[in-house]
Amino acid sequence: MTTGTRWLDSEQQVAWRAYLLGTARLMAKLDDDLRQFGLGINDYEILVRLSEAPERRLRMAELADRLHQSRSRLTHTVGRLEAAELVRRTSCKSDKRGVWAELTEAGFSLLEHAAPYHVEGVRENLVDLVSPEDFAALGRVFDAVSEHIGQR
Amino acid sequence: MTTGTRWLDSEQQVAWRAYLLGTARLMAKLDDDLRQFGLGINDYEILVRLSEAPERRLRMAELADRLHQSRSRLTHTVGRLEAAELVRRTSCKSDKRGVWAELTEAGFSLLEHAAPYHVEGVRENLVDLVSPEDFAALGRVFDAVSEHIGQR
DNA sequence: CGAGGTTCGTTAAAACTTCAACCAACGACG
């Protein structure tokens, strides 16, 4: 072979590992903080997406795509959220295969309580720790990643 | 209340979501790429840490800390890696409670095969997509996060 | 129309992670 592996240089290596470790710690922390509401960050993100949608509902497939989750995973999670009465499922009239996941009043209300607390956590453990420039760079980096990897 | 929640402004919101989505996609991609070697990114990271350690071995607790994992999770994962003969456990003489996790020859060899492929994935789907400055910012951001959240 | 491919969502089982409890060994201290 003419060109060997292009290893990461030492600085890149350090940055990459910082990202892996920092993300693990951050997600664990945010999860912990949400536990008092009986939610994990994954549940929380589902509720948020629903709360922002027209009529506070989304089709399962659409929701799965926005969260980059498998449909199967979403089915299970929404099943739990439904058991907790935070979400309701209704069938879709225009496409009989389809299912709407809709935020209940209780779900919306729980979200209203959890959101300020969660956002404060995101600030305290991430946003407020770094310069606006560096945080903006974070956004650019992961926009590029998402763009590159594409839908699925 | 005098001071309401300090919500994220629109740009921060966008950056935060880009990070969540981008990370989900990136990890899924890297996992996919490693599947051909029968590994997930978590297994891979374990093997790497061992490969870099003196005598290619680490104490279980030390390894768990470096990966920010629970000891229980590590016990299970190393159990599987041991069943696959990629890792071997030996008891520690100086501390009889202790257990060394040690990379086997097969484990090291698998890593040698997987590493170039994995690194290429990290480059292609992250490092090479962004400016060195932005990538460096990523490192700073997550250093700050790790530093802030602390050991455990 | 209707055959054949695709999408939507679910299901059951397997794989993995978390949770809670536990035991053995260590170490500090009276």
Place this chain on the structure above:
DNA sequence: CGTCGTTGGTTGAAGTTTTAACGAACCTCG
């Protein structure tokens, strides 16, 4: 020395996610 609190690691059960397969509904096209 012996007690007590801590650390290292494992265990089994419960909970979550992945995998693979499936059926129903949709869509295209002859």
